[in-house]
Amino acid sequence: xxxxxxxxxxxxxxxxxxxxxxxxxxxxxxxxxxxxxxxxxxxxxxxxxxxxxxxxxxxxxxxxxxxxxxxxxxxxxxxxxxxxxxxxxxxxxxxxxxxxxxxxxxxxxxxxxxxxxxxxxxxxxxxxxxxxxxxxxxxxxxxxxxxxxxxxxxxxxxxxxxx
Amino acid sequence: xxxxxxxxxxxxxxxxxxxxxxxxxxxxxxxxxxxxxxxxxxxxxxxxxxxxxxxxxxxxxxxxxxxxxxxxxxxxxxxxxxxxxxxxxxxxxxxxxxxxxxxxxxxxxxxxxxxxxxxxxxxxxxxxxxxxxxxxxxxxxxxxxxxxxxxxxxxxxxxx
Numbered sequence: 001x002x003x004x005x006x007x008x009x010x011x012x013x014x015x016x017x018x019x020x021x022x023x024x025x026x027x028x029x030x031x032x033x034x035x036x037x038x039x040x041x042x043x044x045x046x047x048x049x050x051x052x053x054x055x056x057x058x059x060x061x062x063x064x065x066x067x068x069x070x071x072x073x074x075x076x077x078x079x080x081x082x083x084x085x086x087x088x089x090x091x092x093x094x095x096x097x098x099x100x101x102x103x104x105x106x107x108x109x110x111x112x113x114x115x116x117x118x119x120x121x122x123x124x125x126x127x128x129x130x131x132x133x134x135x136x137x138x139x140x141x142x143x144x145x146x147x148x149x150x151x152x153x154x155x156x157x158x159x160x161x162x163x
Numbered sequence: 164x165x166x167x168x169x170x171x172x173x174x175x176x177x178x179x180x181x182x183x184x185x186x187x188x189x190x191x192x193x194x195x196x197x198x199x200x201x202x203x204x205x206x207x208x209x210x211x212x213x214x215x216x217x218x219x220x221x222x223x224x225x226x227x228x229x230x231x232x233x234x235x236x237x238x239x240x241x242x243x244x245x246x247x248x249x250x251x252x253x254x255x256x257x258x259x260x261x262x263x264x265x266x267x268x269x270x271x272x273x274x275x276x277x278x279x280x281x282x283x284x285x286x287x288x289x290x291x292x293x294x295x296x297x298x299x300x301x302x303x304x305x306x307x308x309x310x311x312x313x314x315x316x317x318x319x320x321x322x323x
Contacts, residue, residue, distance in 0.1 A: 028194065032194060038201055055291055055294075060207055061207050137290075137320070138288065155211045156211065160207075161206060
């Protein structure tokens with residue numbers, strides 16, 4: 001035999017159900033503030049690329065806006081445009097990487113065009129190299145050598161900051 | 164003729180709690196968007212200095228600053244050249260001994276406090292993260308203080 005429904009249940013009114021959202025609102029407000037603060041204070045200069053992982057370092061220096069050469073384990077990329085495959089570089093004994101040099105020279109021409117028309121603009125040969133953790137030194141050296149040859153002598157390496 | 168009584172008299176007092184649904188909707192949109200764009204991994208840069216040609220840079224004070232400091236990374240470990248007097252720091256259990264290297268570099272820095280530059284000589288197949296680790300060790304002291312050791316790092320290939 002089934003129990004009869006309890007008295008309490010019988011008395012209970014079928015009232016309007018209302019969700020108490022106050023706690024959720026508090027949480028959202030805090031998250032929103034936190035995200036807004038972290039959003040505005042950081043200008044994005046170096047974009048994370050899922051194709052490669054930067055090495056971790058204790059360096060603190062903030063990155064600046066400058067030409068970016070990316071070296072992944074598959075390809076070499078200048079400012080978002082693929083230039084060549086990494087394998088070609090490794091197979092070639094030559095220190096100058098021809099396609100990279102050509103691409104950099106095109107960039108130099110653009111920069112010179114700007115420099116001619118604006119006296120404030122000074123070309124210092126700044127370039128940031130973003131390399132994958134695993135690339136061998138010879139690859140980095142060849143890219144650095146080629147950058148130097150093209151006139152980009154002010155080389156920085158992009159790394160992940162540890163803290 | 165009397166006025167008809169206002170309809171407001173029949174108005175129920177409105178419920179006290181605010182209607183939060185619209186603001187919830189806004190939050191629901193904004194928070195995923197900000198989460199997507201938020202960057203939690205901070206990036207930094209390390210400047211590389213091209214090695215200066217000896218003689219041209221330090222013509223006058225070449226006597227007071229006798230040699231360059233080189234750290235070569237070989238299969239067996241680190242080798243300090245130049246001011247380092249050819250000290251060899253072998254690998255410990257197949258790993259590079261960064262702690263020992265840091266200690267030796269601190270000693271060299273004490274002996275030559277003016278010295279700022281170091282040349283790293285690396286092997287062709289050395290992975291990039293090891294290079295960065297060696298550079299970190301050479302640039303700064305270990306620990307919380309973060310005192311600079313030899314911040315002007317340049318890279319070179321070991322003669323094979």
